[in-house]
Amino acid sequence: MTEFAPLFSQDAACMQYSAIRRMAKFALHPGIISFAAGAPSAETFPAEDIRRITASILETDSRAALQYGLTLGYTGLIEVVVEFCRSRRSINAVAEEVCITSGSQQALDLVGRLFLDPGDAVFLELPSYIGAISAFRNLQAELVGVRQEPDGMEIQDLVDRIEGCQKSGRRAKLIYVIPNFQNPSGLTTSQEKRRAILEVAQRFGLLVVEDDPYSDVCFDPLTASGLAPVKSADVEGRVIYLSTFSKILAAGLRVGWIVAAKSIMAKVDLAKQSTDLCGSMLDQRIVAECCRQGVVERHLPKIRKFYKRKCQTMLDSLDAAMPPVVQWTRPAGGLFVWAALPDGFDSEVLLTEAIEQAKVTYVPGHPFHVNGAGRNTLRLAFSKESEDNIRAGIHRLAQVFKHHLE
Ligand SMILES: Cc1ncc(COP(=O)(O)O)c(C=O)c1O
Secondary structure, eight states: OOOOGGGSOHHHHHOOOOHHHHHHHHHTSTTOEESOOOSOOGGGSOHHHHHHHHHHHHHHHHHHHTSOOOTTOOHHHHHHHHHHHHHHHOOOOOGGGEEEESHHHHHHHHHHHHHOOTTOEEEEEESOOHHHHHHHHTTTOEEEEEEEETTEEOHHHHHHHHHHHHHTTOOEEEEEEOOSSOTTTOOOOOHHHHHHHHHHHHHHTOEEEEEOSSTTOBSSHHHHHHOOOGGGGOSSSOEEEEEESTTTTOGGGOOEEEEOOHHHHHHHHHHHHHHHSSOOHHHHHHHHHHHHTTHHHHHHHHHHHHHHHHHHHHHHHHHHHSOTTOEEOOOSBSSEEEEEOOTTOOHHHHHHHHHHTTOEEOEESGGGOTTSOOTTEEEEEOSSSOHHHHHHHHHHHHHHHHHHHO
């Protein structure tokens, strides 16, 4: 076979296969209960509304809907997002500060490409989202982990790491945070820490990338309204805010958005042109119409109830079955519970047994840690499985863990 390896770029050499994607293939095996699959449940997608709206767009507006469009997005959807941000997220943006992306994942890639040269430092929570880790690592950025407490990043650790980085002559560029019901830990950053993160960014001249896919997947609506995004307090344009319709409408439509300063948006436009020319105009029209017709608004209470019940079932099952030395988070929203075995145990090693003997899969916590730690941790997603399967799966997993822990 012809050997092409010498031809790959240095960026390509840095690319790694995602641990989540690797686990995803087990989810398809018959009889496996998957706590690995972190996708939103297809049961939450308003398929009938989307079918009706799509048919109507194709009937009345097919020429524009099937054509190329503006790189920064369909103007009708941008207007909807501006209003959505104002009313639901307390973010006052103008249309020129918004770009529609192919999910937040594309936004992470674009932001990384705009700001990161090889060796530039990004500060991320320990643990953090694998998709962001990949996007930044692919650019040969230096990924610096910041300790996470139950209420978000440990601010002194963040400051120490930025100072350490600057002292050693490296360039500190971005602080990446997922403040609401974080993937993977399920933790939420307190209002005080949101303020502190912005202050640290101001003090050291960094940008904050605020990734917020889950704020509307809160189990108690009061929790969400009580926590304003970092972006809502940003007067300097120092925060790049990312969000998505993947978890509140349909992930396969691939529609997310960025809110950022106009000067940053001009560069986003250029970077995006070379990626995709523009996103799907049909999908963007579908999402805009779903918002205008109140589909998202009507749908949210159902989604929240749906995940709240599943999460509670997982927490009750963990309480009932796990040995006391295992610890886990109690999320107020999102799709994930994060568990920790005692130090010295390796969740990746135990996974083989979990799959073969218990027919249960999860994602080991190690790949979510940019500092190589977290071998004793694991992510349990409660989105895919039925409540009966959650009970059975946690019970079976607990047997595997007990066998090793006792
Ligand atoms: C924290 C976080 N950011 C970004 C994404 C990407 O979402 P999408 O590209 O579907 O908008 C996800 C998906 O799970 C996520 O958990």
